[in-house]
Amino acid sequence: MVDGHMALLGAGTEEPVRSRGEYAIELLTFGLLRSAYGSLAASTSPEGIARMAELWRVRSTDPDRKSAVDAERGRLFLDLLLRDGSFVGSVDIDDGRLVDWLAATGEFVEESLRMRTWMPGSGAFWSPAEFIQATDSLAEWFIHRAREVLGRWTTGVAGFRKGILEAGIAREDLFLVTREEPLYHLNMVGSEVMNRGFLPGFRSRPRKVVLVPGCMRARSDKNCQALRDGLDISCTRCHDGCEVAALDRLGEQHGFRVFVVPHASSFTAWLRHWRNDVSTALIAVACPLHLVPGGYEMRGLELEAQCILLQYSGCSRHWDPAGTPTRLDGSRLLELVLS
Numbered sequence: 001m002v003d004g005h006m007a008l009l010g011a012g013t014e015e016p017v018r019s020r021g022e023y024a025i026e027l028l029t030f031g032l033l034r035s036a037y038g039s040l041a042a043s044t045s046p047e048g049i050a051r052m053a054e055l056w057r058v059r060s061t062d063p064d065r066k067s068a069v070d071a072e073r074g075r076l077f078l079d080l081l082l083r084d085g086s087f088v089g090s091v092d093i094d095d096g097r098l099v100d101w102l103a104a105t106g107e108f109v110e111e112s113l114r115m116r117t118w119m120p121g122s123g124a125f126w127s128p129a130e131f132i133q134a135t136d137s138l139a140e141w142f143i144h145r146a147r148e149v150l151g152r153w154t155t156g157v158a159g160f161r162k163g164i165l166e167a168g169i170a171r172e173d174l175f176l177v178t179r180e181e182p183l184y185h186l187n188m189v190g191s192e193v194m195n196r197g198f199l200p201g202f203r204s205r206p207r208k209v210v211l212v213p214g215c216m217r218a219r220s221d222k223n224c225q226a227l228r229d230g231l232d233i234s235c236t237r238c239h240d241g242c243e244v245a246a247l248d249r250l251g252e253q254h255g256f257r258v259f260v261v262p263h264a265s266s267f268t269a270w271l272r273h274w275r276n277d278v279s280t281a282l283i284a285v286a287c288p289l290h291l292v293p294g295g296y297e298m299r300g301l302e303l304e305a306q307c308i309l310l311q312y313s314g315c316s317r318h319w320d321p322a323g324t325p326t327r328l329d330g331s332r333l334l335e336l337v338l339s
Contacts, residue, residue: 001027002023002024005023006020006023022197025194026118027138028135028138028139028142029114030135031142032143032182033098033102034132034136035182037098038093040101043083044080048076049104053100053104055069055073059073059106060106071172074169074170074172077170077172078169095115095132107176108175110292110294110296110297111292114296118131142182142185143182146189150184153188154184154185157181157184160177161180173317177319179289187289187290187291188288190291194291198299199306202281202305202306202339203281204281204304205278205280207277208280208282208337209256209259209280209282210337211267211284212328213261213262213263213285213287215310215316216247216285216326216328217260218239218241225238226238226244230273231269233260234248235258243325244258244260247328254334267297271303272301275302282304282305283307283336283337284305285328286310287309306336308329310328311328312324312326
């Protein structure tokens with residue numbers, strides 16, 4: 001399937017062909033998201049999907065209505081996740097409906113764009129039944145194998161997810177904070193695969209810029225004294241124990257710049273800011289669930305980049321109400337910068 005897909009894309013003008021591993025990750029993503037959300041998509045009415053899509057559109061284009069829209073999205077998401085429905089087997093799941101549903105939630109926008117390229121109408125030479133069988137088998141193998149290899153780093157996911165659902169709070173980020181363990185593993189493996197695909201282009205650009213999330217700061221956004229110049233937020237080292245300050249000092253020694261993005265929602269605008277700079281490669285730092293979508297976005301903008309996984313998640317918006325400053329592996333960062 002990967003060979004045929006690459007041949008089809010290579011014969012057209014839709015996009016530059018990506019690495020073989022990246023297409024394999026797309027197939028795996030299809031199987032895992034069908035496993036995780038296929039039943040929910042099948043049980044959501046067309047009107048419900050259309051409403052979610054409209055809410056996401058309004059949220060993305062009308063900041064003044066964001067609070068009201070997010071309140072409704074939270075109620076819809078909670079109702080879906082707590083729905084007591086019977087399991088729907090893969091043979092009963094329509095992949096087109098699944099992709100529409102994933103896009104409508106607003107949490108799987110980049111994944112749904114990639115999934116559409118595999119749909120039968122895109123020139124595929126396999127049948128829907130063959131595609132479902134292949135991607136289901138791949139997902140089933142990955143779920144068990146990834147748990148064996150990576151499970152010791154994600155032991156808290158199931159308990160955290162259970163606690164969020166039992167709290168029964170309607171929050172707009174429910175489809176982020178209730179993701180199951182295999183989707184963490186997908187991003188952990190997928191980020192490494194995508195890094196390998198990006199590496200030649202990344203090495204070809206002399207200037208390196210490191211993009212770090214706001215959760216790495218020792219101080220809150222309100223108290224942080226970072227300098228703001230348009231979209232660029234640069235560290236002033238206002239707190240000696242701040243991880244961002246430490247990275248900024250490291251950058252001064254090794255010739256790279258460090259910028260802060262306060263939240264993942266700012267990521268798209270910041271990436272477009274660098275789109276036309278052909279001398280700069282990016283290193284994006286993120287928690288697991290943002291890695292692969294961020295990679296897809298950077299590919300779509302034809303940026304050259306690498307990503308680094310935070311050692312743990314800790315932002316107050318999603319993971320820890322008190323907020324825990326996060327960290328990365330500095331040696332891994334230097335390995336990329338100096339490669």
